[in-house]
Amino acid sequence: MSPVGFVWANLHRRPVRTYLTLCSVLIAFSLFVLLRTLAVVFVGGNDLASGSRLVVSGKYSIIDSLPISQQRAIAQVDGVDAVTHQTWFGGNYQDPRNFFPKYPVEPRAHFDMYPESVIAPEVLEAFARTRTGAVAPAELAAKFGWEAGDKIPIEADIWPMRDGNRRWEFDLVGTYTFKDEDGAQPVFLFNHDYFAEATGIRGIVGWYMVRIAEPQRAGEIAKAIDALFEHSMNPTKTATEDEYSRAFAQQVGDLGLMANSILSAVFFTILLLTAVVMHRAFRERVPELAVLKTLGFSDGRVALLVLGESLLLCLFGGLLGICSAFVLTPVVALFLEFLRLDFELHWPTVGSGLGIALALGLVVGVPPAVAARRLTIAEALRRN
Amino acid sequence: MESIIDLTDVHKSFVKGSEVVEVLKGIDLAIGKGEFVALMGPSGSGKTTLLNLVGGIDRATAGDVVVAGEDIGGLSSGDLAKWRAANIGFVFQFYNLLPVLNAERNVELPLLLTKLSAKERRRNAATALQVVGLADRARHKPGELSGGQQQRVAIARAIVADAPILVCDEPTGDLDRETADEILDLLDILSRDHGKTIVMVTHDPKAASHAKRVARLDKGRLTQEAA
Numbered sequence A: 001m002s003p004v005g006f007v008w009a010n011l012h013r014r015p016v017r018t019y020l021t022l023c024s025v026l027i028a029f030s031l032f033v034l035l036r037t038l039a040v041v042f043v044g045g046n047d048l049a050s051g052s053r054l055v056v057s058g059k060y061s062i063i064d065s066l067p068i069s070q071q072r073a074i075a076q077v078d079g080v081d082a083v084t085h086q087t088w089f090g091g092n093y094q095d096p097r098n099f100f101p102k103y104p105v106e107p108r109a110h111f112d113m114y115p116e117s118v119i120a121p122e123v124l125e126a127f128a129r130t131r132t133g134a135v136a137p138a139e140l141a142a143k144f145g146w147e148a149g150d151k152i153p154i155e156a157d158i159w160p161m162r163d164g165n166r167r168w169e170f171d172l173v174g175t176y177t178f179k180d181e182d183g184a185q186p187v188f189l190f191n192h193d194y195f196a197e198a199t200g201i202r203g204i205v206g207w208y209m210v211r212i213a214e215p216q217r218a219g220e221i222a223k224a225i226d227a228l229f230e231h232s233m234n235p236t237k238t239a240t241e242d243e244y245s246r247a248f249a250q251q252v253g254d255l256g257l258m259a260n261s262i263l264s265a266v267f268f269t270i271l272l273l274t275a276v277v278m279h280r281a282f283r284e285r286v287p288e289l290a291v292l293k294t295l296g297f298s299d300g301r302v303a304l305l306v307l308g309e310s311l312l313l314c315l316f317g318g319l320l321g322i323c324s325a326f327v328l329t330p331v332v333a334l335f336l337e338f339l340r341l342d343f344e345l346h347w348p349t350v351g352s353g354l355g356i357a358l359a360l361g362l363v364v365g366v367p368p369a370v371a372a373r374r375l376t377i378a379e380a381l382r383r384n
Numbered sequence B: 001m002e003s004i005i006d007l008t009d010v011h012k013s014f015v016k017g018s019e020v021v022e023v024l025k026g027i028d029l030a031i032g033k034g035e036f037v038a039l040m041g042p043s044g045s046g047k048t049t050l051l052n053l054v055g056g057i058d059r060a061t062a063g064d065v066v067v068a069g070e071d072i073g074g075l076s077s078g079d080l081a082k083w084r085a086a087n088i089g090f091v092f093q094f095y096n097l098l099p100v101l102n103a104e105r106n107v108e109l110p111l112l113l114t115k116l117s118a119k120e121r122r123r124n125a126a127t128a129l130q131v132v133g134l135a136d137r138a139r140h141k142p143g144e145l146s147g148g149q150q151q152r153v154a155i156a157r158a159i160v161a162d163a164p165i166l167v168c169d170e171p172t173g174d175l176d177r178e179t180a181d182e183i184l185d186l187l188d189i190l191s192r193d194h195g196k197t198i199v200m201v202t203h204d205p206k207a208a209s210h211a212k213r214v215a216r217l218d219k220g221r222l223t224q225e226a227a
């Protein structure tokens, strides 16, 4: 029998009580790891790009154009990561029934803004360098049988060229795809520089796309942007990419908060429960602890044995909880697949779980350990 | 005869609320090496209190307590614990075994304080159980043993670390006549064959007759007589 074996044996004095406590600790830590990981996944997930983008458009109508000078000002706003712009081009390809949106954009900034749009680096490079270059979603190109190098004629309705010519011609340099085809918006993209030059209308864009680092701050940042232009000639209205993602971003913030409040409640309960259990275990064993001292166990050693019980219970329970979180991860991941979230255990969370287990063991174990240390043999034995 | 226990003018008082109760009022007691002494006296006369002083689990209010060559009044609580581990084996009326451990592990317990390896600890525990005749009950927990068997385990625990002095507080107080006699025979053997010094508190004149000497405690003072 080792000292740890002795501590372990003492925990089995009332096996039902010990195992019930162990189970509660296990569940608490399993919950801790899963909920914290969930919060991390939701708040930090890259796939939530749509929740982290804002659209800045004209205040009174989205058709109103905005001056390009606003781009710089928006980029300065606290919390803004990147800004680019898009413009509604309209126009028809061969027949008005072949409708697809067409935007003049800043090539590099555009693909930087939309990580869910995938483009080969050399295609992006060619797109950026070719004045009349354009890229199309692969599906759209397939539909019309376009290939890289083709000239794509577009009949303008809103934007004739400076000389009155309505027939634009773009050089298709390649295609791009979407990481996830569902909900992707296929847009025919061409160079804004060419657009500005050909129309002779410089310094005007349709709207801005703004990327922010913290989706939960969307509301605050949107207000800050609109405040910039409130009294200008071109007041703006900023919203998250769509109402759904605004609501979603809100919920993401709430989820982190919710996870934390659930966990605080759970841990508070666990703390009380284990504290009561360990206190009872101590009270019941006062004569036994006195016997240990009689046998020559020092005050410090007896205190350590008592503390060891709480530590063992909490660390073992915590470890089991974390292990069961590992086991449950695939199950949770299965559910989250519907939300297109990758659910993987987050190691720092596992680490802090162990830290909390250790702290719990100490908080719960120190008071009975101190009491055990102070026990005087003769008096404790008389209580027998 | 060389004495192993030497008490000189020992006083012990307890504070009960605002009252100070003097339980031992000047005890002089010398016990020789290998002696078997019975301590008798009415209930509440201070027998347990005196035994606790001899065993180093309580401290005298005044006077000298020299046991196994050590003036234990001067030891720190840590040193006193070490001293107890090395010199004293305790046997209580209600056995005071740890219910979660089986017989062998109860006996092994004092050896956790030594430098012995796990293997040596188990071997010594097994030997001690053999001495008390309980080798075949090594795996039983106290709850699965009779009172007499539990007291044997307690005695094995008291001798396993080879303490020269056994301090027994009414060791047969909870046992029937026949079982009590078996325990007393065991103490005889330990005294005679193993050279243990034994101080035993008892109410039972038949138990006291096993001792070579009987000390009587009454109203905080000691009177002695040969058995």
Ligand SMILES: Nc1ncnc2c1ncn2[C@@H]1O[C@H](COP(=O)(O)OP(=O)(O)O)[C@@H](O)[C@H]1O
Pocket (backbone or CB within 6 Å): A378, A379, A382, B014, B015, B016, B023, B041, B042, B043, B044, B045, B046, B047, B048, B049, B050
């Ligand atoms: N720790 C203590 N605090 C207060 N009184 C005590 C304490 N220990 C013993 N006493 C008192 O000392 C007296 C003798 O007790 P004890 O030695 O247990 O007697 P015995 O063992 O002879 O029956 C009793 O009156 C008891 O109440």
Ligand SMILES: [Mg+2]
Pocket (backbone or CB within 6 Å): B047, B048, B049, B169
């Ligand atoms: Mg007594």
